[in-house]
Amino acid sequence: MNDEIHFSSISSASELIKNRDISPVELTEHMLRRIEKLDIKLKSYVTVCGDQAMDAAMGAEKEIMSGKYRGFLHGIPLAVKDLCYMAGIRTTGGLKVRRNFIPSFDSSVVNKLRRAGAVLLGKATLTEGALSAYNTEFKIPENPWGENLWAGVSSSGSGVATAAGLCFGALATDTGGSIRYPSMASGVVGLKPTYGRVSRYGVMELASSLDHVGPIARNVKDAAIMFEAIAGKDALDLTTINEKIPSIAKGLTSDISNLSIGVDKKFIATGTDVGLVKALNDAIDAFSQLGARIVNIEMPRSDPAKLRDLWLPIVGFEAVRTHADNFPERADEYGGYFRSVLDLGLSMDMSDYQLAMKARNEFALDFKAALDKVDAVICPAGGVVFEVDKDAQYGNQEGMKDIIKNFQGQFTIPANLAGTPALVVPCGFSNNQRPYTFQLLGSKLSEEKLCRLGYAYEQQFSWTSVHPTL
Numbered sequence: 086m087n088d089e090i091h092f093s094s095i096s097s098a099s100e101l102i103k104n105r106d107i108s109p110v111e112l113t114e115h116m117l118r119r120i121e122k123l124d125i126k127l128k129s130y131v132t133v134c135g136d137q138a139m140d141a142a143m144g145a146e147k148e149i150m151s152g153k154y155r156g157f158l159h160g161i162p163l164a165v166k167d168l169c170y171m172a173g174i175r176t177t178g179g180l181k182v183r184r185n186f187i188p189s190f191d192s193s194v195v196n197k198l199r200r201a202g203a204v205l206l207g208k209a210t211l212t213e214g215a216l217s218a219y220n221t222e223f224k225i226p227e228n229p230w231g232e233n234l235w236a237g238v239s240s241s242g243s244g245v246a247t248a249a250g251l252c253f254g255a256l257a258t259d260t261g262g263s264i265r266y267p268s269m270a271s272g273v274v275g276l277k278p279t280y281g282r283v284s285r286y287g288v289m290e291l292a293s294s295l296d297h298v299g300p301i302a303r304n305v306k307d308a309a310i311m312f313e314a315i316a317g318k319d320a321l322d323l324t325t326i327n328e329k330i331p332s333i334a335k336g337l338t339s340d341i342s343n344l345s346i347g348v349d350k351k352f353i354a355t356g357t358d359v360g361l362v363k364a365l366n367d368a369i370d371a372f373s374q375l376g377a378r379i380v381n382i383e384m385p386r387s388d389p390a391k392l393r394d395l396w397l398p399i400v401g402f403e404a405v406r407t408h409a410d411n412f413p414e415r416a417d418e419y420g421g422y423f424r425s426v427l428d429l430g431l432s433m434d435m436s437d438y439q440l441a442m443k444a445r446n447e448f449a450l451d452f453k454a455a456l457d458k459v460d461a462v463i464c465p466a467g468g469v470v471f472e473v474d475k476d477a478q479y480g481n482q483e484g485m486k487d488i489i490k491n492f493q494g495q496f497t498i499p500a501n502l503a504g505t506p507a508l509v510v511p512c513g514f515s516n517n518q519r520p521y522t523f524q525l526l527g528s529k530l531s532e533e534k535l536c537r538l539g540y541a542y543e544q545q546f547s548w549t550s551v552h553p554t555l
Contacts, residue, residue, distance in 0.1 A: 091119055091250035092552050095161055095307040096334070098253060102149065102160045109149070109160030113142035113204050116162045120206065120251050123555055128224040129246035131167050132175050133207040138162065141204045148202070157310045157334065159202030164246045164255035166239075167208035168215055169298075170287040171195050178289040179213040179239070181222040181418045182411045192287025193322065194256055194298055194315045201314040206252055210242030214404065215258060215291040217489065218422035218480035225478055228270055228470065229553035230519060235473040235488070237267025239291075243301045244271040249555060254302035254311050258288065260295045261396055262467055262497030265524060268301055268509040269466040272520025274539070274549070275301045276308040279529045280504030281326040283312075284319035292403035293324075294442075295396075295501045304549045305510060305539040309333040312532060331533045337540040342376035344538060346525075347459035352384040356493060358469040364513045364521040368542065369463060375541050380459050385451040389494040395448060396498050397426065398433060398441040405430030422480035449503040456505060456528040461538055466509040466524035468493045500526055508535040511548040 090098065090112070101107040117135050124130050145160035165171060168178050170188035177184050191199065198205065213220040217238050226241045228234035229249040237244050240257035244267025247255050257264045259277040268275030276299045283298040290296055300311035313334060318327045348369055354362050373379050387395075405412060405427045412419065412427050419427065433441075456462060471491045477484020500507045506527050513521040525535045543549055 091116060092303070093253070094304050095157060095253050095302065095310050098161060099157045099159065103154055105149070109142040109145040109204060110139070112160065113138050113162050116206060116252065123249060124251060127227050127229060127245055127249055127251070129210055129226045129242040129249065129251055130164070130207045131177060131210045131223060131242065134171070134174055134205060137174070138204050138206050145202050145204060155202040158198065158314055160204060161253050162204045162206045163198060164206055164209045164243060164252035165195060166243050166256050166258060167211050168258055168289040169195050169256055171205065171208070174208065176208065176289070177223070178215065179211045179220055179223055181220050182415050184222055188287070190287065193284035193319050194288065197315045209240070209246055209255055212239040212241065213420050213423045213480070215239035215260060215263060215289070216423050216426060218420055218485055219478050220420045221479050225475055229555060230272065230470070233472045234470050234519065235270055237263070237270040239263040240267045240301065244268055244273060247271065247301050247303060248273050248553060250552065254300055254307050256315070257299060257301045259297045259299060259501065260291045260400065261494065261501050262492070264297070264299050264301060265466045265497050265507060265509045266492060269468070269520070269522045270470040272511050272522065273301055273303055274305055274308045274511070275299070275509040276312055276532065277500060277507045278312060278316065278532055279506045281324050282316050282328065282530070282532070284322040284325050286319055286321040290403070290407045292400040293407070294403060295399065297501070305508070305536050305543055306334050306337055308508070309337065309536045328530060333533050333536050337537060339375065339541045339544050341372070341538055341541045344461070344534060345378040345380050345459040346372050346538065347380050347382035347455070347462040349382055349384045349462070353464050357465055360515050361465060361469050361521050365463065365465065365523050368512045368523050371542060371545055372538070375545065377538065382455055382458055382462065384455050384462065385448065387448070387495060392494050392498045395441070395444055396502065398429065398437065399445060401426045401430030402433045402438045402441070403430070420480040421482065422485050425482070445502050448499070452499045452503045453505065453528060456526060460527065460531065460534045462526040464524050464526065465493060465496050466522045467497050469515065469521065470519050496524060505529055506532050506535060508539050510539040510542060513548060514551070
């Protein structure tokens with residue numbers, strides 16, 4: 086077995102499994118050994134499910150040897166964000182109050198991964214309640230590109246594990262950027278689907294009207310493979326939509342001559358690192374050379390602070406109702422930052438929430454109108470990864486202010502307010518080897534177009550084949 090197989094793509098590893106050049110058992114054993122060796126430092130997993138993973142790998146191997154091959158994910162080791170229920174496995178949500186919670190059933194997304202034959206290695210570390218800070222009960226994942234670098238917000242463990250070759254892809258969630266920030270920080274691919282395209286049943290909520298479940302992977306095709314496996318109507322989640330899931334992964338080509346990309350140079354550059362702006366402009370040139378039509382557009386303007394003021398009351402109001410069984414009765418078990426957001430929600434009444442939703446819908450209409458002019462809009466995925474004080478990430482108010490001002494919510498929050506899809510793709514590195522990424526924003530149900538664009542770009546460059554040295 087290739088010593089570097091942990092950095093292979095899902096599609097490459099699946100071909101080896103399908104052809105019986107490698108067994109799911111060998112692959113899972115390799116990944117578990119790697120986790121044991123490296124995750125002491127990286128802390129991307131809060132729970133490793135070694136015995137359960139080996140049982141699944143042996144089951145997959147038996148099926149494949151008997152000629153029952155299920156598809157791309159059969160026998161592939163993946164990680165699951167610790168918001169998603171796995172029957173009999175501790176699911177904490179990063180919360181001290183739920184540190185010993187063990188669900189009796191699988192979430193719909195976990196069930197779908199199991200049906201696809203995936204091997205689930207364990208539960209990925211996350212921030213408290215999937216917001217922005219960690220509870221002191223839990224360890225903070227370390228960015229594999231540098232121990233002093235931010236690893237992103239709530240899906241940080243999913244991003245770190247994927248980038249470090251501790252899984253082939255991971256389930257993640259996104260309420261205001263939590264698929265996209267970790268993908269940006271760790272230099273991997275993240276796909277936030279259209280709201281309702283992936284079931285949230287059995288996934289701990291932060292804010293039900295803003296939460297999205299999606300994949301983090303090492304390339305666009307892998308993200309598409311995972312998306313196809315987990316998407317679709319679910320009778321257990323009434324917010325899911327009854328739309329046919331396109332067969333994206335098998336149809337990806339470098340031909341994007343019939344697609345258009347919207348560019349707002351001022352929107353891209355305002356407050357953005359100059360090195361990233363250059364990388365984005367290079368990506369725009371590459372798309373033009375690949376045949377995509379580049380269209381100048383104007384995105385709705387709103388600075389990060391104003392967008393956060395629009396977004397946060399909705400989060401607070403919905404989150405405090407999610408946590409009603411424990412908050413405020415057990416408020417002292419919540420970290421300071423998350424507690425402050427729950428307090429905000431507690432101070433609101435229905436009329437406050439309705440006003441916040443009205444402002445949200447007004448902004449979303451303008452945002453969707455801009456997206457509808459093109460097939461995708463290119464912009465940063467939230468900025469560039471930055472150095473961070475680990476202690477500040479545990480929710481100190483002043484420390485959190487310093488962290489929040491470093492990531493650019495104007496590029497992430499709008500897609501949650503509007504429920505539209507977004508794709509993060511690596512596009513280079515800074516002079517000090519920090520990953521650069523761009524984001525493609527699309528109108529509702531445009532995941533296929535976003536993946537076609539991202540895949541075509543990937544084929545021209547080798548960014549996704551560059552991995553951190555561990």
